[in-house]
Amino acid sequence: MEEKSASTEPGFMSMANQFLMAMPSQNSDLFEGGVVYVCEHSEQGALGLLLNRPTDLSVKTLLERLELEIPEEQPKGIVFYGGPLQTDRGFVLHSPVRNYRSSVVLGDMALTTSRDVLEDVAKGTGPEKVFISLGYSGWNAGQLEQEIADNAWLNVDAEMSVIFDKAPAERYVAALALLGIEPSALSGESGHA
Numbered sequence: 001m002e003e004k005s006a007s008t009e010p011g012f013m014s015m016a017n018q019f020l021m022a023m024p025s026q027n028s029d030l031f032e033g034g035v036v037y038v039c040e041h042s043e044q045g046a047l048g049l050l051l052n053r054p055t056d057l058s059v060k061t062l063l064e065r066l067e068l069e070i071p072e073e074q075p076k077g078i079v080f081y082g083g084p085l086q087t088d089r090g091f092v093l094h095s096p097v098r099n100y101r102s103s104v105v106l107g108d109m110a111l112t113t114s115r116d117v118l119e120d121v122a123k124g125t126g127p128e129k130v131f132i133s134l135g136y137s138g139w140n141a142g143q144l145e146q147e148i149a150d151n152a153w154l155n156v157d158a159e160m161s162v163i164f165d166k167a168p169a170e171r172y173v174a175a176l177a178l179l180g181i182e183p184s185a186l187s188g189e190s191g192h193a
Helices: 059-065 115-123 143-149 160-164 168-177
Strands: 018-022 035-042 045-050 054-058 078-081 085-095 103-106 109-112 129-140 153-157
Touching: 018 168, 035 103, 035 168, 045 078, 045 143, 054 059, 059 078, 059 115, 085 115, 085 160, 115 129, 129 143, 129 160, 143 153, 160 168
Parallel strands: 078 129
Antiparallel strands: 018 035, 018 153, 035 045, 045 129, 054 078, 085 109, 085 129, 103 109
C-alpha cells in the first residue's frame, strides 16, 4: 500500500480517520449496527475496516496457519471480519506506527498489510495495540458520499480508544457517543427541511 496524496479537488472532504456508524436505514445485513474505521478516502473511493464483527478465528490460530513460530507467551485476541473485499488478505491496524514493508500512516496509527507485522506479533515484539482483520470494506468514487447523503451512515472523527480499548459489542455505542447520540435516538427516516 502506498500513502496517497491529499485531495486537490475543490469541495472534496476526506473522511479518512473517521468512524462510520450504520444508520437504521442501512439495508445491508452486513453493516447493520456496524461501525467502520475509514483508513483511506480520496476522489477515487474509500477503504475501511468493520470494527465490530469478530470471527471465530483467534490470533494464535491465524499465526499458526501462517506457520509462524509462537513463543510460550501466546498472543491473545481475535481476528475480525473487516468487510467483504479480499477476505483472504490480512489488514492490521496498529499503534504505535512502526516501519513495516507495507504500511500507511493514519495519524497515531498505521494500517499494515505485509507479513512482517504478524511476524512481530507472533514473537511478542509487535506493536502495543493491534487490530487484525481479514478483508476490508470499500467504496467506489462518490459511492460513500452518496450513501451518507442517503442517510445510510453517520460519521465522526475516530478515537483510538474505541478501536483498542472497547469490547467489540461496545464499539458502535461508543462511536455514537462521540456525537452525543444514543442508539435508541436513531431513526431510519431521513428528514429534509
